[in-house]
Amino acid sequence: MPIEHASVVLERLVKVFTGGGRDVIAVNDVSLYIEPGELVTLLGPSGCGKTTALRMVAGFEMPTSGKVLIGDRDVTNTPPNSRNTAMVFQSYALFPHMTVRENIGYGLRFRNIAKPDAEQKVEHIMELVGLSGFGDRSPNQLSGGQQQRVALARALVVEPRVLLFDEPLSNLDAKLREQMRGEIRRIQKNLSITAVYVTHDQNEAMSISDRVVVMREGQIEQVGTPEEIYAKPATRFVADFVGKVNFVPVMIGESRGEDTSVELFGRQMTIPRVPYGAGETHLAAVRPEELQIVPADIGFVCGEVAFRTYLGSVVEYDLSLVDGSTLMAVEYNPKARPPLEVGDVAGISFDLGKLHLLR
Ligand SMILES: Nc1ncnc2c1ncn2[C@@H]1O[C@H](COP(=O)(O)OP(=O)(O)OP(=O)(O)O)[C@@H](O)[C@H]1O
Numbered sequence: 018m019p020i021e022h023a024s025v026v027l028e029r030l031v032k033v034f035t036g037g038g039r040d041v042i043a044v045n046d047v048s049l050y051i052e053p054g055e056l057v058t059l060l061g062p063s064g065c066g067k068t069t070a071l072r073m074v075a076g077f078e079m080p081t082s083g084k085v086l087i088g089d090r091d092v093t094n095t096p097p098n099s100r101n102t103a104m105v106f107q108s109y110a111l112f113p114h115m116t117v118r119e120n121i122g123y124g125l126r127f128r129n130i131a132k133p134d135a136e137q138k139v140e141h142i143m144e145l146v147g148l149s150g151f152g153d154r155s156p157n158q159l160s161g162g163q164q165q166r167v168a169l170a171r172a173l174v175v176e177p178r179v180l181l182f183d184e185p186l187s188n189l190d191a192k193l194r195e196q197m198r199g200e201i202r203r204i205q206k207n208l209s210i211t212a213v214y215v216t217h218d219q220n221e222a223m224s225i226s227d228r229v230v231v232m233r234e235g236q237i238e239q240v241g242t243p244e245e246i247y248a249k250p251a252t253r254f255v256a257d258f259v260g261k262v263n264f265v266p267v268m269i270g271e272s273r274g275e276d277t278s279v280e281l282f283g284r285q286m287t288i289p290r291v292p293y294g295a296g297e298t299h300l301a302a303v304r305p306e307e308l309q310i311v312p313a314d315i316g317f318v319c320g321e322v323a324f325r326t327y328l329g330s331v332v333e334y335d336l337s338l339v340d341g342s343t344l345m346a347v348e349y350n351p352k353a354r355p356p357l358e359v360g361d362v363a364g365i366s367f368d369l370g371k372l373h374l375l376r
């Protein structure tokens with residue numbers, strides 16, 4: 018299927034909702050370049066402006082200011098049906114009185130396509146999304162996952178230049194959600210179609226995206242690959258929102274050559290040089306799996322196991338420090354040595370060479 022790749026550009030996009038006596042700035046100066054064929058996810062907590070941003074790309078919402086470009090065309094004032102985008106919703110929005118085949122073919126009716134060609138397109142798409150043989154059923158004879166496939170097929174059949182998803186999997190159970198996100202990714206890659214995907218589920222965002230845009234209160238907090246977002250979160254908000262994390266205060270000392278001396282857990286240590294001034298305190302984001310549990314006498318600090326969760330492939334620990342704070346640690350391959358018990362005291366260390374300080 019020859020879909021033309023298109024970039025999507027958001028240029029200083031703002032959306033203010035007025036009414037009810039109070040203005041809501043839903044999207045606040047968002048700029049973003051999405052490459053042709055890229056899948057970019059807008060990730061963030063409820064109310065941060067994800068849907069509003071997506072609806073401005075689709076044309077369902079007019080920006081208060083700023084521009085939307087698809088390819089090199091400014092579509093800011095173009096109606097939705099002339100933008101060459103297609104949207105997949107959380108509530109599949111299928112027509113209950115039409116068959117699967119009719120639902121999928123619906124968007125082709127208005128496109129001046131010869132009937133045999135349209136039928137062929139519909140069959141092809143049904144095959145692509147795994148619905149072959151379901152064409153004559155009505156939506157109420159389908160499972161949730163199958164209904165979502167119909168919604169996806171209906172969006173794909175019109176060969177949009179940009180595919181938009183608003184929490185498409187949130188009505189499915191966990192297992193099906195994982196399977197469907199894999200399929201969406203596979204189809205999107207096969208077709209090299211540009212996609213903008215909205216979710217508040219960090220696992221979904223991490224697993225499906227080329228890049229993730231973390232949003233907070235209408236603004237972009239960080240843009241990066243899933244690896245960058247997880248390993249090098251720009252802010253405390255991002256670190257906290259994407260996965261579990263420990264925040265460890267680090268007092269900066271003198272920098273000399275390649276090194277900076279710091280105070281960590283009340284001890285003087287040396288880390289690779291950081292661009293911060295002596296006397297400043299910054300937080301280091303340390304993921305639970307980066308903590309190493311070592312004999313009590315060789316750790317940076319000691320912790321007492323306050324809580325232990327055995328999950329088979331991993332064991333999670335909450336370790337209480339003498340200062341009253343808690344560190345979360347995760348150990349993989351628990352068989353490597355007997356797991357710690359609640360009340361045990363262990364040493365805790367981590368790789369100072371990879372310490373990630375938040376700005
Ligand atoms: N039509 C509207 N009129 C007034 N306020 C609105 C309207 N649509 C959205 N908002 C407000 O704009 C903000 C952003 O809403 P939006 O739906 O974009 O959030 P979201 O990130 O998609 O959240 P969720 O994860 O809950 O779907 C919210 O404060 C919301 O209440």
Ligand SMILES: [Mg+2]
Pocket residue numbers: 067068069
């Ligand atoms: Mg939303």
